Amino acid sequence: MEKQSYQYTENPLHVTRREFITIGGIIVAFLALPAVWMYSLTSSNNNYIKARTKGLYLDDEKSAIRVSHANKSVARYYKEFGGAPLGHLSEELLHTKYINRTKMLS
Amino acid sequence: MNEAAKTYQKGEIPGVIAIKASVCKGCDACKRHCPTGAITGMFGSTHSIDVDVCLSCGQCLINCPFGAPYETSDTVDEVIAKLKGSNVTVVGIIAPAVRVAIGEDFGLPAGSLVTGKLYGSMKKAGFEIFDNNFTADLTIMEEGTEFITRARHAVFGEKDALGAEIGPLPQFTSCCPAWVRYVETKYPALIPNLSSAKSPQQMAGAVAKTYGTKVWGKPAENIYTVGIMPCTAKKLEASRPEFKSAYEYNKKNNRAEAIQYPDVDTVLTTRDLSRLFKKLKINLANEKETDGGTLLADYTGAGTIFGNTGGVMEAAVRTAYAVITGQELKPLEFKPVRGLKGVKSASVTIKDAKYNKDVTINLAVVHNISENIKPVIDEILAGRSPYHFIEVMNCPGGCINGGGQPINKSGSSWLGAIKPWFAWT
Numbered sequence: 206m207e208k209q210s211y212q213y214t215e216n217p218l219h220v221t222r223r224e225f226i227t228i229g230g231i232i233v234a235f236l237a238l239p240a241v242w243m244y245s246l247t248s249s250n251n252n253y254i255k256a257r258t259k260g261l262y263l264d265d266e267k268s269a270i271r272v273s274h275a276n277k278s279v280a281r282y283y284k285e286f287g288g289a290p291l292g293h294l295s296e297e298l299l300h301t302k303y304i305n306r307t308k309m310l311s
Numbered sequence: 312m313n314e315a316a317k318t319y320q321k322g323e324i325p326g327v328i329a330i331k332a333s334v335c336k337g338c339d340a341c342k343r344h345c346p347t348g349a350i351t352g353m354f355g356s357t358h359s360i361d362v363d364v365c366l367s368c369g370q371c372l373i374n375c376p377f378g379a380p381y382e383t384s385d386t387v388d389e390v391i392a393k394l395k396g397s398n399v400t401v402v403g404i405i406a407p408a409v410r411v412a413i414g415e416d417f418g419l420p421a422g423s424l425v426t427g428k429l430y431g432s433m434k435k436a437g438f439e440i441f442d443n444n445f446t447a448d449l450t451i452m453e454e455g456t457e458f459i460t461r462a463r464h465a466v467f468g469e470k471d472a473l474g475a476e477i478g479p480l481p482q483f484t485s486c487c488p489a490w491v492r493y494v495e496t497k498y499p500a501l502i503p504n505l506s507s508a509k510s511p512q513q514m515a516g517a518v519a520k521t522y523g524t525k526v527w528g529k530p531a532e533n534i535y536t537v538g539i540m541p542c543t544a545k546k547l548e549a550s551r552p553e554f555k556s557a558y559e560y561n562k563k564n565n566r567a568e569a570i571q572y573p574d575v576d577t578v579l580t581t582r583d584l585s586r587l588f589k590k591l592k593i594n595l596a597n598e599k600e601t602d603g604g605t606l607l608a609d610y611t612g613a614g615t616i617f618g619n620t621g622g623v624m625e626a627a628v629r630t631a632y633a634v635i636t637g638q639e640l641k642p643l644e645f646k647p648v649r650g651l652k653g654v655k656s657a658s659v660t661i662k663d664a665k666y667n668k669d670v671t672i673n674l675a676v677v678h679n680i681s682e683n684i685k686p687v688i689d690e691i692l693a694g695r696s697p698y699h700f701i702e703v704m705n706c707p708g709g710c711i712n713g714g715g716q717p718i719n720k721s722g723s724s725w726l727g728a729i730k731p732w733f734a735w736t
Contacts, residue, residue: 273448276609299509
């Protein structure tokens with residue numbers, strides 16, 4: 206068996222397990238940045254819709270009377286003028302008919 | 312009138328929305344929001360709108376990243392002239408969704424509830440207040456009663472007291488003018504399913520010029536009704552020639568002069584009203600809060616949620632439950648119809664006090680019809696729909712996100728946030 210002589214080698218590029226995970230993590234974080242930016246842009250899309258929705262539900266919660274049939278002014282309207290729901294005057298003033306507009310195309 | 316406009320009656324605005332060719336980039340963003348595919352033009356070329364298919368809902372207008380679509384009807388100056396005229400009572404009919412959105416045009420955060428300030432600003436401008444929430448409550452009384460009649464007819468064979476014909480189930484709500492036009496132009500077979508009740512705006516116009524003459528002590532000729540709506544399709548609705556029932560009624564009772572008048576004289580969108588306030592140097596954010604003034608401004612919580620998807624249904628459930636069972640619904644919040652899911656459905660089993668029997672009612676709520684209505688309609692046409700009462704609103708989220716509302720940059724036209732970086736704008 207040949208006797209091994211001393212040989213000088215430079216340190217190879219050595220990455221410990223921890224270092225590898227750290228470097229990998231940084232790269233992933235950089236790649237994810239535009240994705241997060243796009244997500245935050247699109248996820249806030251509906252925020253104004255939700256805010257307005259909440260505003261109306263708040264108006265409902267604040268109301269002392271919360272059912273239509275207890276609206277005293279509507280009751281007064283029917284008593285002084287309108288008669289009853291689906292009554293003669295209601296049919297005249299508050300109901301309508303619709304038009305088949307596909308016939309107009311021909 | 313436009314040569315191509317065939318699906319309009321004489322007198323109607325032939326399409327409220329048009330696209331400004333010089334601004335359109337042909338980016339196709341609007342097509343995703345159009346419920347009927349009315350927008351024509353290839354990607355990259357200038358788009359235009361087929362008015363016969365268009366519902367005038369304005370979703371393209373509020374979602375265009377470049378602001379190319381515009382409204383063909385603008386009556387702000389006309390209304391200002393009426394406000395300055397001496398002998399005319401100008402009545403502003405304020406829709407529910409306006410009060411949570413108009414603040415955005417005056418620097419308040421989205422969703423701020425500014426009912427009092429809105430009343431104050433309108434009074435300062437010279438309006439009398441007619442809160443459309445009053446007629447929303449009236450709509451529930453009419454449409455709810457109609458539904459109970461239809462349901463009792465279908466289940467128990469009950470006949471109408473006046474001998475009128477009773478419509479089929481499922482019953483559709485008829486508050487949304489874009490939805491009504493959608494049925495009229497695409498699915499005429501479903502017209503009998505639409506509730507015969509007018510939309511709250513048209514009810515308000517008819518009430519203002521009949522009962523309102525007593526409230527304001529003015530003849531109907533001197534009452535000028537202005538719908539203030541979150542909606543561009545309401546402009547088209549108000550121009551429908553059949554909506555002159557107040558005139559017909561007054562004529563029958565010898566209270567009308569020769570000149571005909573419509574129930575609703577003109578319509579301003581929320582954006583239009585902001586413009587009107589700014590022209591009159593009124594800053595809504597700093598105005599005093601006032602109340603409505605007359606009984607026609609009284610409303611309940613059920614009326615105000617009409618502007619949300621599911622709101623009409625929730626209000627109807629609250630009242631129908633009380634009428635059918637004789638007891639109030641507890642709790643009043645009916646959660647299954649809330650939220651932004653495409654099609655929401657719920658089932659309510661209630662005891663009909665009149666017949667002493669349990670009845671199960673299946674409800675559905677549909678919004679954003681460009682994506683969600685097709686399967687629901689197909690089921691009905693195939694005769695296997697489980698639903699009895701269906702609320703439909705054209706716009707995603709309901710009227711609060713209507714085509715006449717302030718345009719929100721954070722909205723689906725999110726390109727607005729990065730638009731300043733584009734070289735060509």
